[in-house]
Amino acid sequence: MTSPLHPPLLHREDLLSLSGEKVRQWKADITASPYRSYLYSYPHKTAYGDLQPPLPLAELWQSEPAESFFLYMHIPFCGARCGFCNLFTLPDKRADVHTRYVDALERQAREWSAFTGHKPFARFAIGGGTPTLLAADQLRRLFSIAVDIMGLDTGTTSISVETSPETISVEKLDILKDAAVDRVSMGIQSFVAAESAAIYRPQQPDEVYRALELLGRYDFPVLNLDLIYGLPGQTVESWVYSLNRALAYAPEEIFIYPLYTREHTIVKPDTIRLQEDIRIECYNAACELLEQHGYRQYSMRRFAKEAAGTDKPILDYSCQEEGMVGLGCGARSYTRNVHYASRYGVSRKATESIIADYVAAEHYDTADYGIMLSLGEQKRRFILKAILHSEGLALTDYSGRFGTTVWQDFPELALLPASGLARETDGVLRLTPEGLGYSDSIGDWFISGEIRGRMERFVLP
Numbered sequence: 001m002t003s004p005l006h007p008p009l010l011h012r013e014d015l016l017s018l019s020g021e022k023v024r025q026w027k028a029d030i031t032a033s034p035y036r037s038y039l040y041s042y043p044h045k046t047a048y049g050d051l052q053p054p055l056p057l058a059e060l061w062q063s064e065p066a067e068s069f070f071l072y073m074h075i076p077f078c079g080a081r082c083g084f085c086n087l088f089t090l091p092d093k094r095a096d097v098h099t100r101y102v103d104a105l106e107r108q109a110r111e112w113s114a115f116t117g118h119k120p121f122a123r124f125a126i127g128g129g130t131p132t133l134l135a136a137d138q139l140r141r142l143f144s145i146a147v148d149i150m151g152l153d154t155g156t157t158s159i160s161v162e163t164s165p166e167t168i169s170v171e172k173l174d175i176l177k178d179a180a181v182d183r184v185s186m187g188i189q190s191f192v193a194a195e196s197a198a199i200y201r202p203q204q205p206d207e208v209y210r211a212l213e214l215l216g217r218y219d220f221p222v223l224n225l226d227l228i229y230g231l232p233g234q235t236v237e238s239w240v241y242s243l244n245r246a247l248a249y250a251p252e253e254i255f256i257y258p259l260y261t262r263e264h265t266i267v268k269p270d271t272i273r274l275q276e277d278i279r280i281e282c283y284n285a286a287c288e289l290l291e292q293h294g295y296r297q298y299s300m301r302r303f304a305k306e307a308a309g310t311d312k313p314i315l316d317y318s319c320q321e322e323g324m325v326g327l328g329c330g331a332r333s334y335t336r337n338v339h340y341a342s343r344y345g346v347s348r349k350a351t352e353s354i355i356a357d358y359v360a361a362e363h364y365d366t367a368d369y370g371i372m373l374s375l376g377e378q379k380r381r382f383i384l385k386a387i388l389h390s391e392g393l394a395l396t397d398y399s400g401r402f403g404t405t406v407w408q409d410f411p412e413l414a415l416l417p418a419s420g421l422a423r424e425t426d427g428v429l430r431l432t433p434e435g436l437g438y439s440d441s442i443g444d445w446f447i448s449g450e451i452r453g454r455m456e457r458f459v460l461p
């Protein structure tokens with residue numbers, strides 16, 4: 001049985017007779033509901049489960065083929081939980097809680113450096129949560145853990161840190177500058193106070209302007225601003241107003257996110273259903289405005305100036321995000337065939353208990369929760385990581401890696417060019433501008449039945 005949200009995958013025999021009617025029907029299904037799930041990663045964390053017996057990390061990382069690694073640190077604390085947020089984070093501002101957490105992260109780093117020290121890091125990111133909620137001394141510690149314990153070379157690593165308007169200060173930005181941070185990303189979501197309040201993010205525009213002016217003085221190579229469209233009470237006009245306010249600060253990069261709500265987020269899907277869904281109109285307005293301002297579209301969410309980037313000689317790092325070393329509770333780690341993390345939760349009770357276990361742990365040397373990727377899932381992941389970005393899927397990269405062709409393995413992908421949502425040019429399959437706008441429904445359509453089943457069985461505590 002299929003539901004409108006899960007249109008059927010076609011198979012080889014269907015495609016031999018890929019009629020215009022079938023293609024039209026498939027496209028109608030894909031475009032009927034563009035906002036199904038955000039494939040931030042594949043497989044999603046809700047597809048993870050217990051790994052029994054636990055896998056020794058020393059062996060896992062020893063055999064990881066990636067040439068260089070990506071170091072990620074997760075700081076799972078925020079001042080308050082935003083109404084749309086389903087990330088692993090705990091509203092907790094207590095300094096002693098933060099210090100004990102960084103102590104644990106340091107112990108974890110001491111163990112892990114022995115597992116991952118044989119390859120250099122090309123990228124380093126501190127995310128969350130809100131990393132700059134930490135006091136200055138704890139924030140500084142994160143960089144010394146990265147450099148002194150994990151062996152990170154800040155001269156050849158691209159470094160990114162997430163922040164929020166109310167948590168940045170001169171002292172903290174000095175730390176980021178001293179640590180040669182290349183990219184600072186700030187979640188703003190909206191410049192309209194009533195819209196921020198409606199998502200339980202009581203943020204005054206003046207606070208945002210203060211933060212942006214302060215950030216401007218530091219001139220980081222890349223300033224990224226995050227905005228959300230489809231907020232309660234938002235109109236296309238107020239969305240364009242927020243975009244223009246952001247553009248006034250000439251950020252090198254802008255991420256625009258459609259609003260998603262789930263049963264476990266504070267703002268409920270029923271509340272959102274009461275208002276007209278303007279997300280497609282907002283998205284189209286943003287594409288037009290950002291193009292006029294010289295931004296190139298790299299994905300459904302990411303727009304950036306062509307020249308944006310660091311001057312550092314960064315090592316090559318595949319966009320496939322293999323070799324991701326995730327320190328901290330809630331961080332995911334990716335090797336080519338195993339993805340692992342701590343357990344996932346959203347409620348206060350769940351996040352508190354998972355963080356307490358992390359802080360109390362004596363060792364961090366095995367993976368006991370995650371997923372082993374079959375060859376089929378590795379192939380799907382490879383395709384999804386490439387095709388949902390403007391650089392597209394180089395068909396020879398795929399056959400070079402897997403020894404088979406995309407069309408042999410996933411003939412149903414022929415629906416993309418047949419429907420006009422993608423185009424194959426010079427051996428690269430790329431979404432068209434129209435297709436990029438439907439990235440979320442295309443990504444959702446391509447999830448395997450096995451992974452979908454695991455995700456649907458997952459119950460958030």
Ligand code: SF4
Binds near residue numbers: 085
């Ligand atoms: S959206 Fe970001 S700032 Fe808001 S609660 Fe979630 S992690 Fe914290």
